[in-house]
Amino acid sequence: MRIICPVKRVPDTAADKHVDPQDHTVDRDRSDPVLNANDEWAIEEALQIAERTEGAEIIALCMGPDQAGTTVRKALSYGLDGAIQITDDAVAGSDAVATARVLAAALADEPFDLIIMGNQSSDARTMLVPAMLAEHLGVPALTYVKDLEIDGDVFTAKRETPAGHQVVRATGPLVVSVVEAINEPRYPTFKGIMAAKKKTVDVRDLVALGVDAAEVGLDGSRTAIVDIAPRPPKEAGRVVTDDGSGAVGAEALADWLVEQKIL
């Protein structure tokens, strides 16, 4: 079983975001970049599958700048076997379609049974990449998965829906995107962190992938950001302190709901 884990480098949610005023891209280096949280659940699931499958191999796949190397090492520190990093100035500013195109090109000559990834990134949150990657590769995608069972090449998943879940089944190779409910991610061990430093990262550019630079990046993307600006600040709200009985707070809140035409 060969498993691919796409991982994204994102600004920490708690950090101030810096956007380049010229090209409107996120300056990820000034925004405390971290490994996208949802990808940690995907890595954990891959590790659990590998632990019960003889001869399994897990490879991280990351498209990002040079500095994304730290994100790749972080992924490796969980105990993954290797990594592919796509770094090329021409991919900067890629939209979802272009990102999926590049990730798919990186896998064109890579055998895989399963691509497992987070259902969303914490910065762009488009949730488009899993299905787009699957479409480029011509494989099925089981998305928003909270429970995954594997029998040979048959994958049976519980897929989270707004009202509950569906049980879905497909034959691999395929893409699975996971939600937080799937597992409890482990922490990297000291041994894992040390071992990650020694693992080889296969760094490739667009030429190596055979992708035309004009098709990706800021200029090759189908979507373009025209403008970006901070949201106008909100007026400070009203705060009422309850008397301990609940009555004072409830009445004031109900009055406000009437005022706001909710009631």
Add this chain to the structure above:
Amino acid sequence: MSTILALVEHDAGVPRKVSLQVLAAARALADDVHAVAFGPGAADAAAALGAHGATTLHTFDDAAVTSYATGPHAVALAAALDASGAGVLLYPADPFLTDIVARTAVRRGAGVITDAVDLTVADDGLVATKAIFGGDMLSQCRVRDGHQAFVGIKANAFAAADDADGEPAAVSSLAVTLSDEDRRIEILDVVEQESGDRPEMTEASIIAAGGRGLGDAEGFQLIERLADTLGGAVGASRAATDAGWYPHQHQIGQTGKTVAPQLYIGSGISGAIQHRAGMQTSQLIAAINTDPDAPIFSIADFGVVGDLHKVVPALIDEIERRSE
């Protein structure tokens, strides 16, 4: 603007509220709005969709396109784009439609803009506004010329028309042939939790959310009662879903869902940045918390410093009394 196609979700022919909001967004931009609906009963939506401004309703009512089967949906959506001749597709921004739209975009070479909260037409085409980074910033995006534009509309960003008096839409059934490739995902079972008549969280106008301050799973009964009194949905913080007090699909925040209802009421939620990233763009925010320094108060329009176990039951009584 030329024809816009609106992707509609319906329950046995009754269009979802968000679908009507999408039609309103389309109507504001184009005179000719077509709708597309899938699955059994799709054609029954023609009267309601026509009333809300659709001239034509494209349908594919094969049972294969129920339960979010992505493959068949994507094929049928491509057929609807051809039949309507639309250059712009608007769809309700929800996870399952996102899968379908993603696949179709790759097939069509289209660009996708997710979670739009406003749309305008500038001389060089459609410009969408989206709230990004948990609502800290607003960005204006467009799809480059020469590509179809697929734009996801955030629930509650547009109001459905209140003068819905248009003629029923003309129903046109799509010619769609599904291959085995399109049916590679088998749906074995669909399990729905009992949630009474509560709306789905991502499209609800009102959300009552609860966190660790509820104390235990039973605490959520209080939040459910508050939600029901207001006709709203139930949301939860990660502390609550992690503890198993409420199902994960109700989690709001960075690793859960992003919601922007008309009103969000949080009880026993501190308002950590990762939670705020999922609800900060709500139109009105109310919070009940014992801690006057809880960060949630910094973004609340109305805050009550108090014990939720006292304030929420009293609030339910107040609302019931005033609604009589």
